Amino acid sequence: MAPIESLLWRRLRIHQIYGANTDVGKTIFSTFLCNAASNHRGGADRVAYLKPVSTGPGDEADSNHIKRFAPSTSTEVLYQYDIPCSPHTAAIASGRPIPSDHALLRKIQEAATRQAELGPGWLFLETAGGVHSPGPSGTSQAELYAPLRSSVLLVGDSRLGGISQTISSYESLKIRGYDVASVLLFQNDQYNNDGYLEEYFDKHGKIPVTAIPGPPAQHSDKDKDAQALGAYYGNTGSSNKIGKVVESLDKRAQDRISQLESMSERAFKTIWYPFTQQKLLSPGSISTIDSAHGDYFQIYKSQDTTKSSHKSLIQPAFDGSASWWTQGLGHANSQLTLAAAYAAGRYGHVMFAEAVHEPAITLAENLLRGMQNPRLTRAFYTDNGSTGCEVAIKMALRASRDRYGWDVKDKIEILGLKGSYHGDTIGAMDASEPCTFNEKVDWYQGKGYWFDYPTVNCTNGKWVVHVPEPLREHLGDGEEFESLSHVFDVSSRSETAVLQMYETYVQLVLEGLGKQGRKFGGLMMEPVILGAGGMIFVDPLFQRALVNAVRKSAHLIGNAQVQTTSENDWSGLPVIHDEVFTGLYRLGRFTPSSFLGVHPDITVHAKLLTGGLLPLCLTLASDSIFKTFESDDKSDALLHGHSYTAHAIGCNVAVETLNELQTMDMRGDWNWARNSKWKEDAAPSLSQDSAAPPEAWSVWSRDFVTKVSKRTDQVSGVWALGSVLAITMRDADGGGYKSRAATDFQAALKQGEAWSVHSRVLGNVFYIMASQKASQETVEEMERKLLYCLEKI
């Protein structure tokens, strides 16, 4: 199912006519507009009128009115229903198949394309009823047509109550990202709505308001009626006013295109990009994103420079990095928009120290509940994953220092995994080992020991656990598994000698470090997948073994006399799971910790937490960690805070996101993927145990992953889990962050006549992820594209 593209052409001015209510004169204004557009350049422009959905008897249809009173206009109706009621009711009553939203949008796009190909001109799209009147499928028009992002003419309501109708309709459009270019309405000397609205819209968005006299009262005599209307449309005053509207629309459309045209150049001059070597950048390599809906960006096609071109200026691109791993519920999801706007309208932001508001407490409680981890009882708010990880580190280090009686001046380090990444603030960086990301950063000073570990990949159709050098002596090069689920069957695998081997290895390392006199204050890791480190899939059994070993090894870490105080107290070291990337269903489960069967003492949550809309982070902690900071001395507290701590917008959007994700999970929205062949893979111990967590699965089909893995000349390994797919491309030079082995593939995906794929790579690792809302059709379309491009390069 190829995506819909926004409607923008250099030579075709497209406007969508929305009404503040039914019967406010949309068709009358359309008629005026068609005539004015046709006179605009002395008839040089073609004018077309499109009514996507028309209800009521055919011969009274709006398009016939246009034909009659704006005769130089070509008219088209896509769906005609003869029953005079709302399109969704009429569509059902018609007994004909109801077009899907996608089919309707596609037809509009095709109609617009035809017009653009014919030559310079105008296209007016008249909607039905009010802004939220349902389309044939039942979806409200304001919602349905939003991805088209055509400029809007709002016909206001001049009757009693019409001020309210006009403003509310405007707001419903605005919060869906529409740009209202002009408000048009009839004059009404009794209510003078136009006077009020003129002032209002000047203040709110500087939108011009134009009022003309209303049409004559209907005659019973058809001919007289037509004559009166003819005279009405011939009125010079009204025509001149609408002529000016058309001029301003033309100018506005040109401005919009100039703006899009200039943006990448301006960005190139002004923006300092994150993670970007700007010397390798050019204006042409900067994507100008005009809007985004669902899984797709709408990107300005800068290559198009011919002023008279008949080609569309916008092309959809699949958001292959899920906007840096944040996107969960689709771009421009109006459910999240309303959640954000509600919180803004109720609170703005309210200060949080020693205060509480409903979204903040609800989110904290819901997240804690969702984790199903008896250790976690406390929620600390910050702004993003990096700052949330710093808080986690501050928590863990203080707890260990306090328990083991170390001094604040002692050098206390972190245990972690090689290739870990926890963010870009200095404290979070210090928790990762020296690497490309930090080698040139002043003040970076790695403070830790980072373990080697076995990794998982699908190669040539087989799931293999690759063993790292230090363990090969005992375990050989690796182990093959029947399926992905068998890799995750940590409870069966725990009964093998491998777990013991892993634990022994960890304890030997700890012993060695202890002998060097090094002190450690926490074990910190990303469960299952190390993201920025290169989408590395760590053997979950190893992570479990690592936690087990650390928790048993208080004697190797500090004062051997120290005892834990309760079942949920930490032992050995506080275990921190950085779930910023991997949490909240990114890997198919609420928490990836459940894959390991491990209850961490501290967890960090961000990215998907807010469904992909705005930054927010929570660090959860156990009671025993929390208690470390309690004292009669104010300065023993965790003196960390952000001005916008627990900002209401973020909290409310996150509450909505968690609810939606959990509902989708329970409702079985991902069953199309879960119930595909991934399910057949379920390991025996999982499928027999009804209390077992759900199997490992991905929206990327098992067959697709197998196919990719068999391209062994190009691909050294591939894995899929939840919404993520990662392909390690063969690189003669060994790969790494600076590798360019995946860039050919990325470049091939960026091509495409109708749509393309916007992706990011990590050295020789190509990855792609869908939002949790991506449909089966979308994912299948992507699989075909990926295979096609793999074959092509």
Added chain:
Amino acid sequence: MAPIESLLWRRLRIHQIYGANTDVGKTIFSTFLCNAASNHRGGADRVAYLKPVSTGPGDEADSNHIKRFAPSTSTEVLYQYDIPCSPHTAAIASGRPIPSDHALLRKIQEAATRQAELGPGWLFLETAGGVHSPGPSGTSQAELYAPLRSSVLLVGDSRLGGISQTISSYESLKIRGYDVASVLLFQNDQYNNDGYLEEYFDKHGKIPVTAIPGPPAQHSDKDKDAQALGAYYGNTGSSNKIGKVVESLDKRAQDRISQLESMSERAFKTIWYPFTQQKLLSPGSISTIDSAHGDYFQIYKSQDTTKSSHKSLIQPAFDGSASWWTQGLGHANSQLTLAAAYAAGRYGHVMFAEAVHEPAITLAENLLRGMQNPRLTRAFYTDNGSTGCEVAIKMALRASRDRYGWDVKDKIEILGLKGSYHGDTIGAMDASEPCTFNEKVDWYQGKGYWFDYPTVNCTNGKWVVHVPEPLREHLGDGEEFESLSHVFDVSSRSETAVLQMYETYVQLVLEGLGKQGRKFGGLMMEPVILGAGGMIFVDPLFQRALVNAVRKSAHLIGNAQVQTTSENDWSGLPVIHDEVFTGLYRLGRFTPSSFLGVHPDITVHAKLLTGGLLPLCLTLASDSIFKTFESDDKSDALLHGHSYTAHAIGCNVAVETLNELQTMDMRGDWNWARNSKWKEDAAPSLSQDSAAPPEAWSVWSRDFVTKVSKRTDQVSGVWALGSVLAITMRDADGGGYKSRAATDFQAALKQGEAWSVHSRVLGNVFYIMASQKASQETVEEMERKLLYCLEKI
């Protein structure tokens, strides 16, 4: 002007009846509701009906309809206009004085209070027309009544087009923080809007929809009409349905109160608060904020436990810390809400690396332009002040290291001021000297030299610059100034020996540090006011001297051969201004750097940047700093990034905020403060020079500041600038972060029969700040309250 409080009582159920349009049956549903409420507990509840504003001939008024058909209801109309049109038109036509929004709300509050005092009951407030129909002043009702936050019953539109009207009206309410409890509408067999809306509102917010038959057609015979209506209201089916609505409203109201009642306890159990010693916390000390509007929180009064109490459950409190210094355009400002929602609806969040979108480029350009600093050409986006400061440090250190040929392993430090604060992430903390905030933080390691400096205060009516120990030998204890503006007259003061003395002092220190072999990579400071360090007002001349001296001292810092390449290149060291707190009109000017007459090389902007709504930060830098990171090697780039970099919501809200603040400035919105006696203070060199920056002024009046400063037994110093007022309380123990000298004052302000002040203190420093939207009346009311409480303690 005392603030309005939200309407919530334990024994009075208040509902506001809004219509999806005019003529949808608000009064008919009100009648049903009044009758049902009166039957709800068998007549035990009093029922009242309030029409705040009524238009149309008096004898046809809605309240008469209620009197007639719900006779046990007591009715009241606050403003009656006999002309049948929208209230704002009717109010003008009446020739009577038009009540202000505040006066209207006050009257409603008084009416509700009277009802609550009479006993348990119900109060239905019927609005006029549609949700956005204007009130008497012209303000839309949805906007006007939002601070009351009463539960809403939305009467839907059952006619053709009514689906759209109902949903749009709902959205206009929702984005202003209203909770719609129920949707009511008439059945209509032709359009079946109720069926569609029932499904819609179940999906969107689980709001119950109730439909009953519409009223009989109007009889020309009055008696027959009344008879038909009597029968209509007597209909058992309809009455039962509305009875159920009333039951659910009662339950909902109870739930809301229980929720408010439990929140502080739940927060006490679950939330880990920033900057808070939780052992000193109790549920009772946690403020439950139900909503916020303008400068006021609406706080739940937890002390009220009597179930039958007649006292209101909500009390307004002035947001005295401007929600941790963020608040700029007032809480719940619908202009910002719409800016946020528009961006959410157009983009969601879209990834920013190598991409651009309109709000991001517009904001970057507008902020750079607003700074009027020829050095600044580049904008780097992060999430908050702390991360933005880390980016500034990374920029400066790399630039210095590169120019002076130092190694990344070298210890490179920062020059700063004692008491500086740049945030709580480790990198930002390391730029501050050891102090209470960081002494117990693991991984903190101060990396810098921090200067002593002269400070400014008003004491006993005089503005004094206090000289620190190292400079007293030459300058004495301090210098008295005629006025605040004279302190800021840095250009006249630059011609005195003091500037030279300051510079010499700085250079001597630099020389000493150089001899110790210490390397410095940047000068970083908060211009004019050090916020978290205790609202310390630094002599602006000293900050200017510090910059001058550093810029002249390349030879003392590194390789003496190094030359600057252009006028806008940095020299000596990159100068970083952390304007997070002090910028964007907090101190009355776009940038506080203009007070010093200094062009920094790097600046950091957050807090007010988004008007007080959500986190976002920009670090601006000069071209020469930017160029340091350009190379053919990808890893030389500034490898720093946030997933939500330049999130569209934040950027668009910031664009709106900057526009609004700059418009307010140019329009002279603060002239009431500027043109007060502060203006008389203008130093001669400023008033004569038309090109001079605007004078120093504050919304806190000069006379008020003088008065406070004269309370020398309690106050050791006070200053006011822009919207900030800081009072240093006398503390026998010397003050500091752990001091409790200001807490008595703070506690006194927390009291108040009708409203109170929510404030934060920094040890013995009490501060308060208004939003930039605070009115003269609000500030004057606060001044009276502050003086009253100062006298009382």
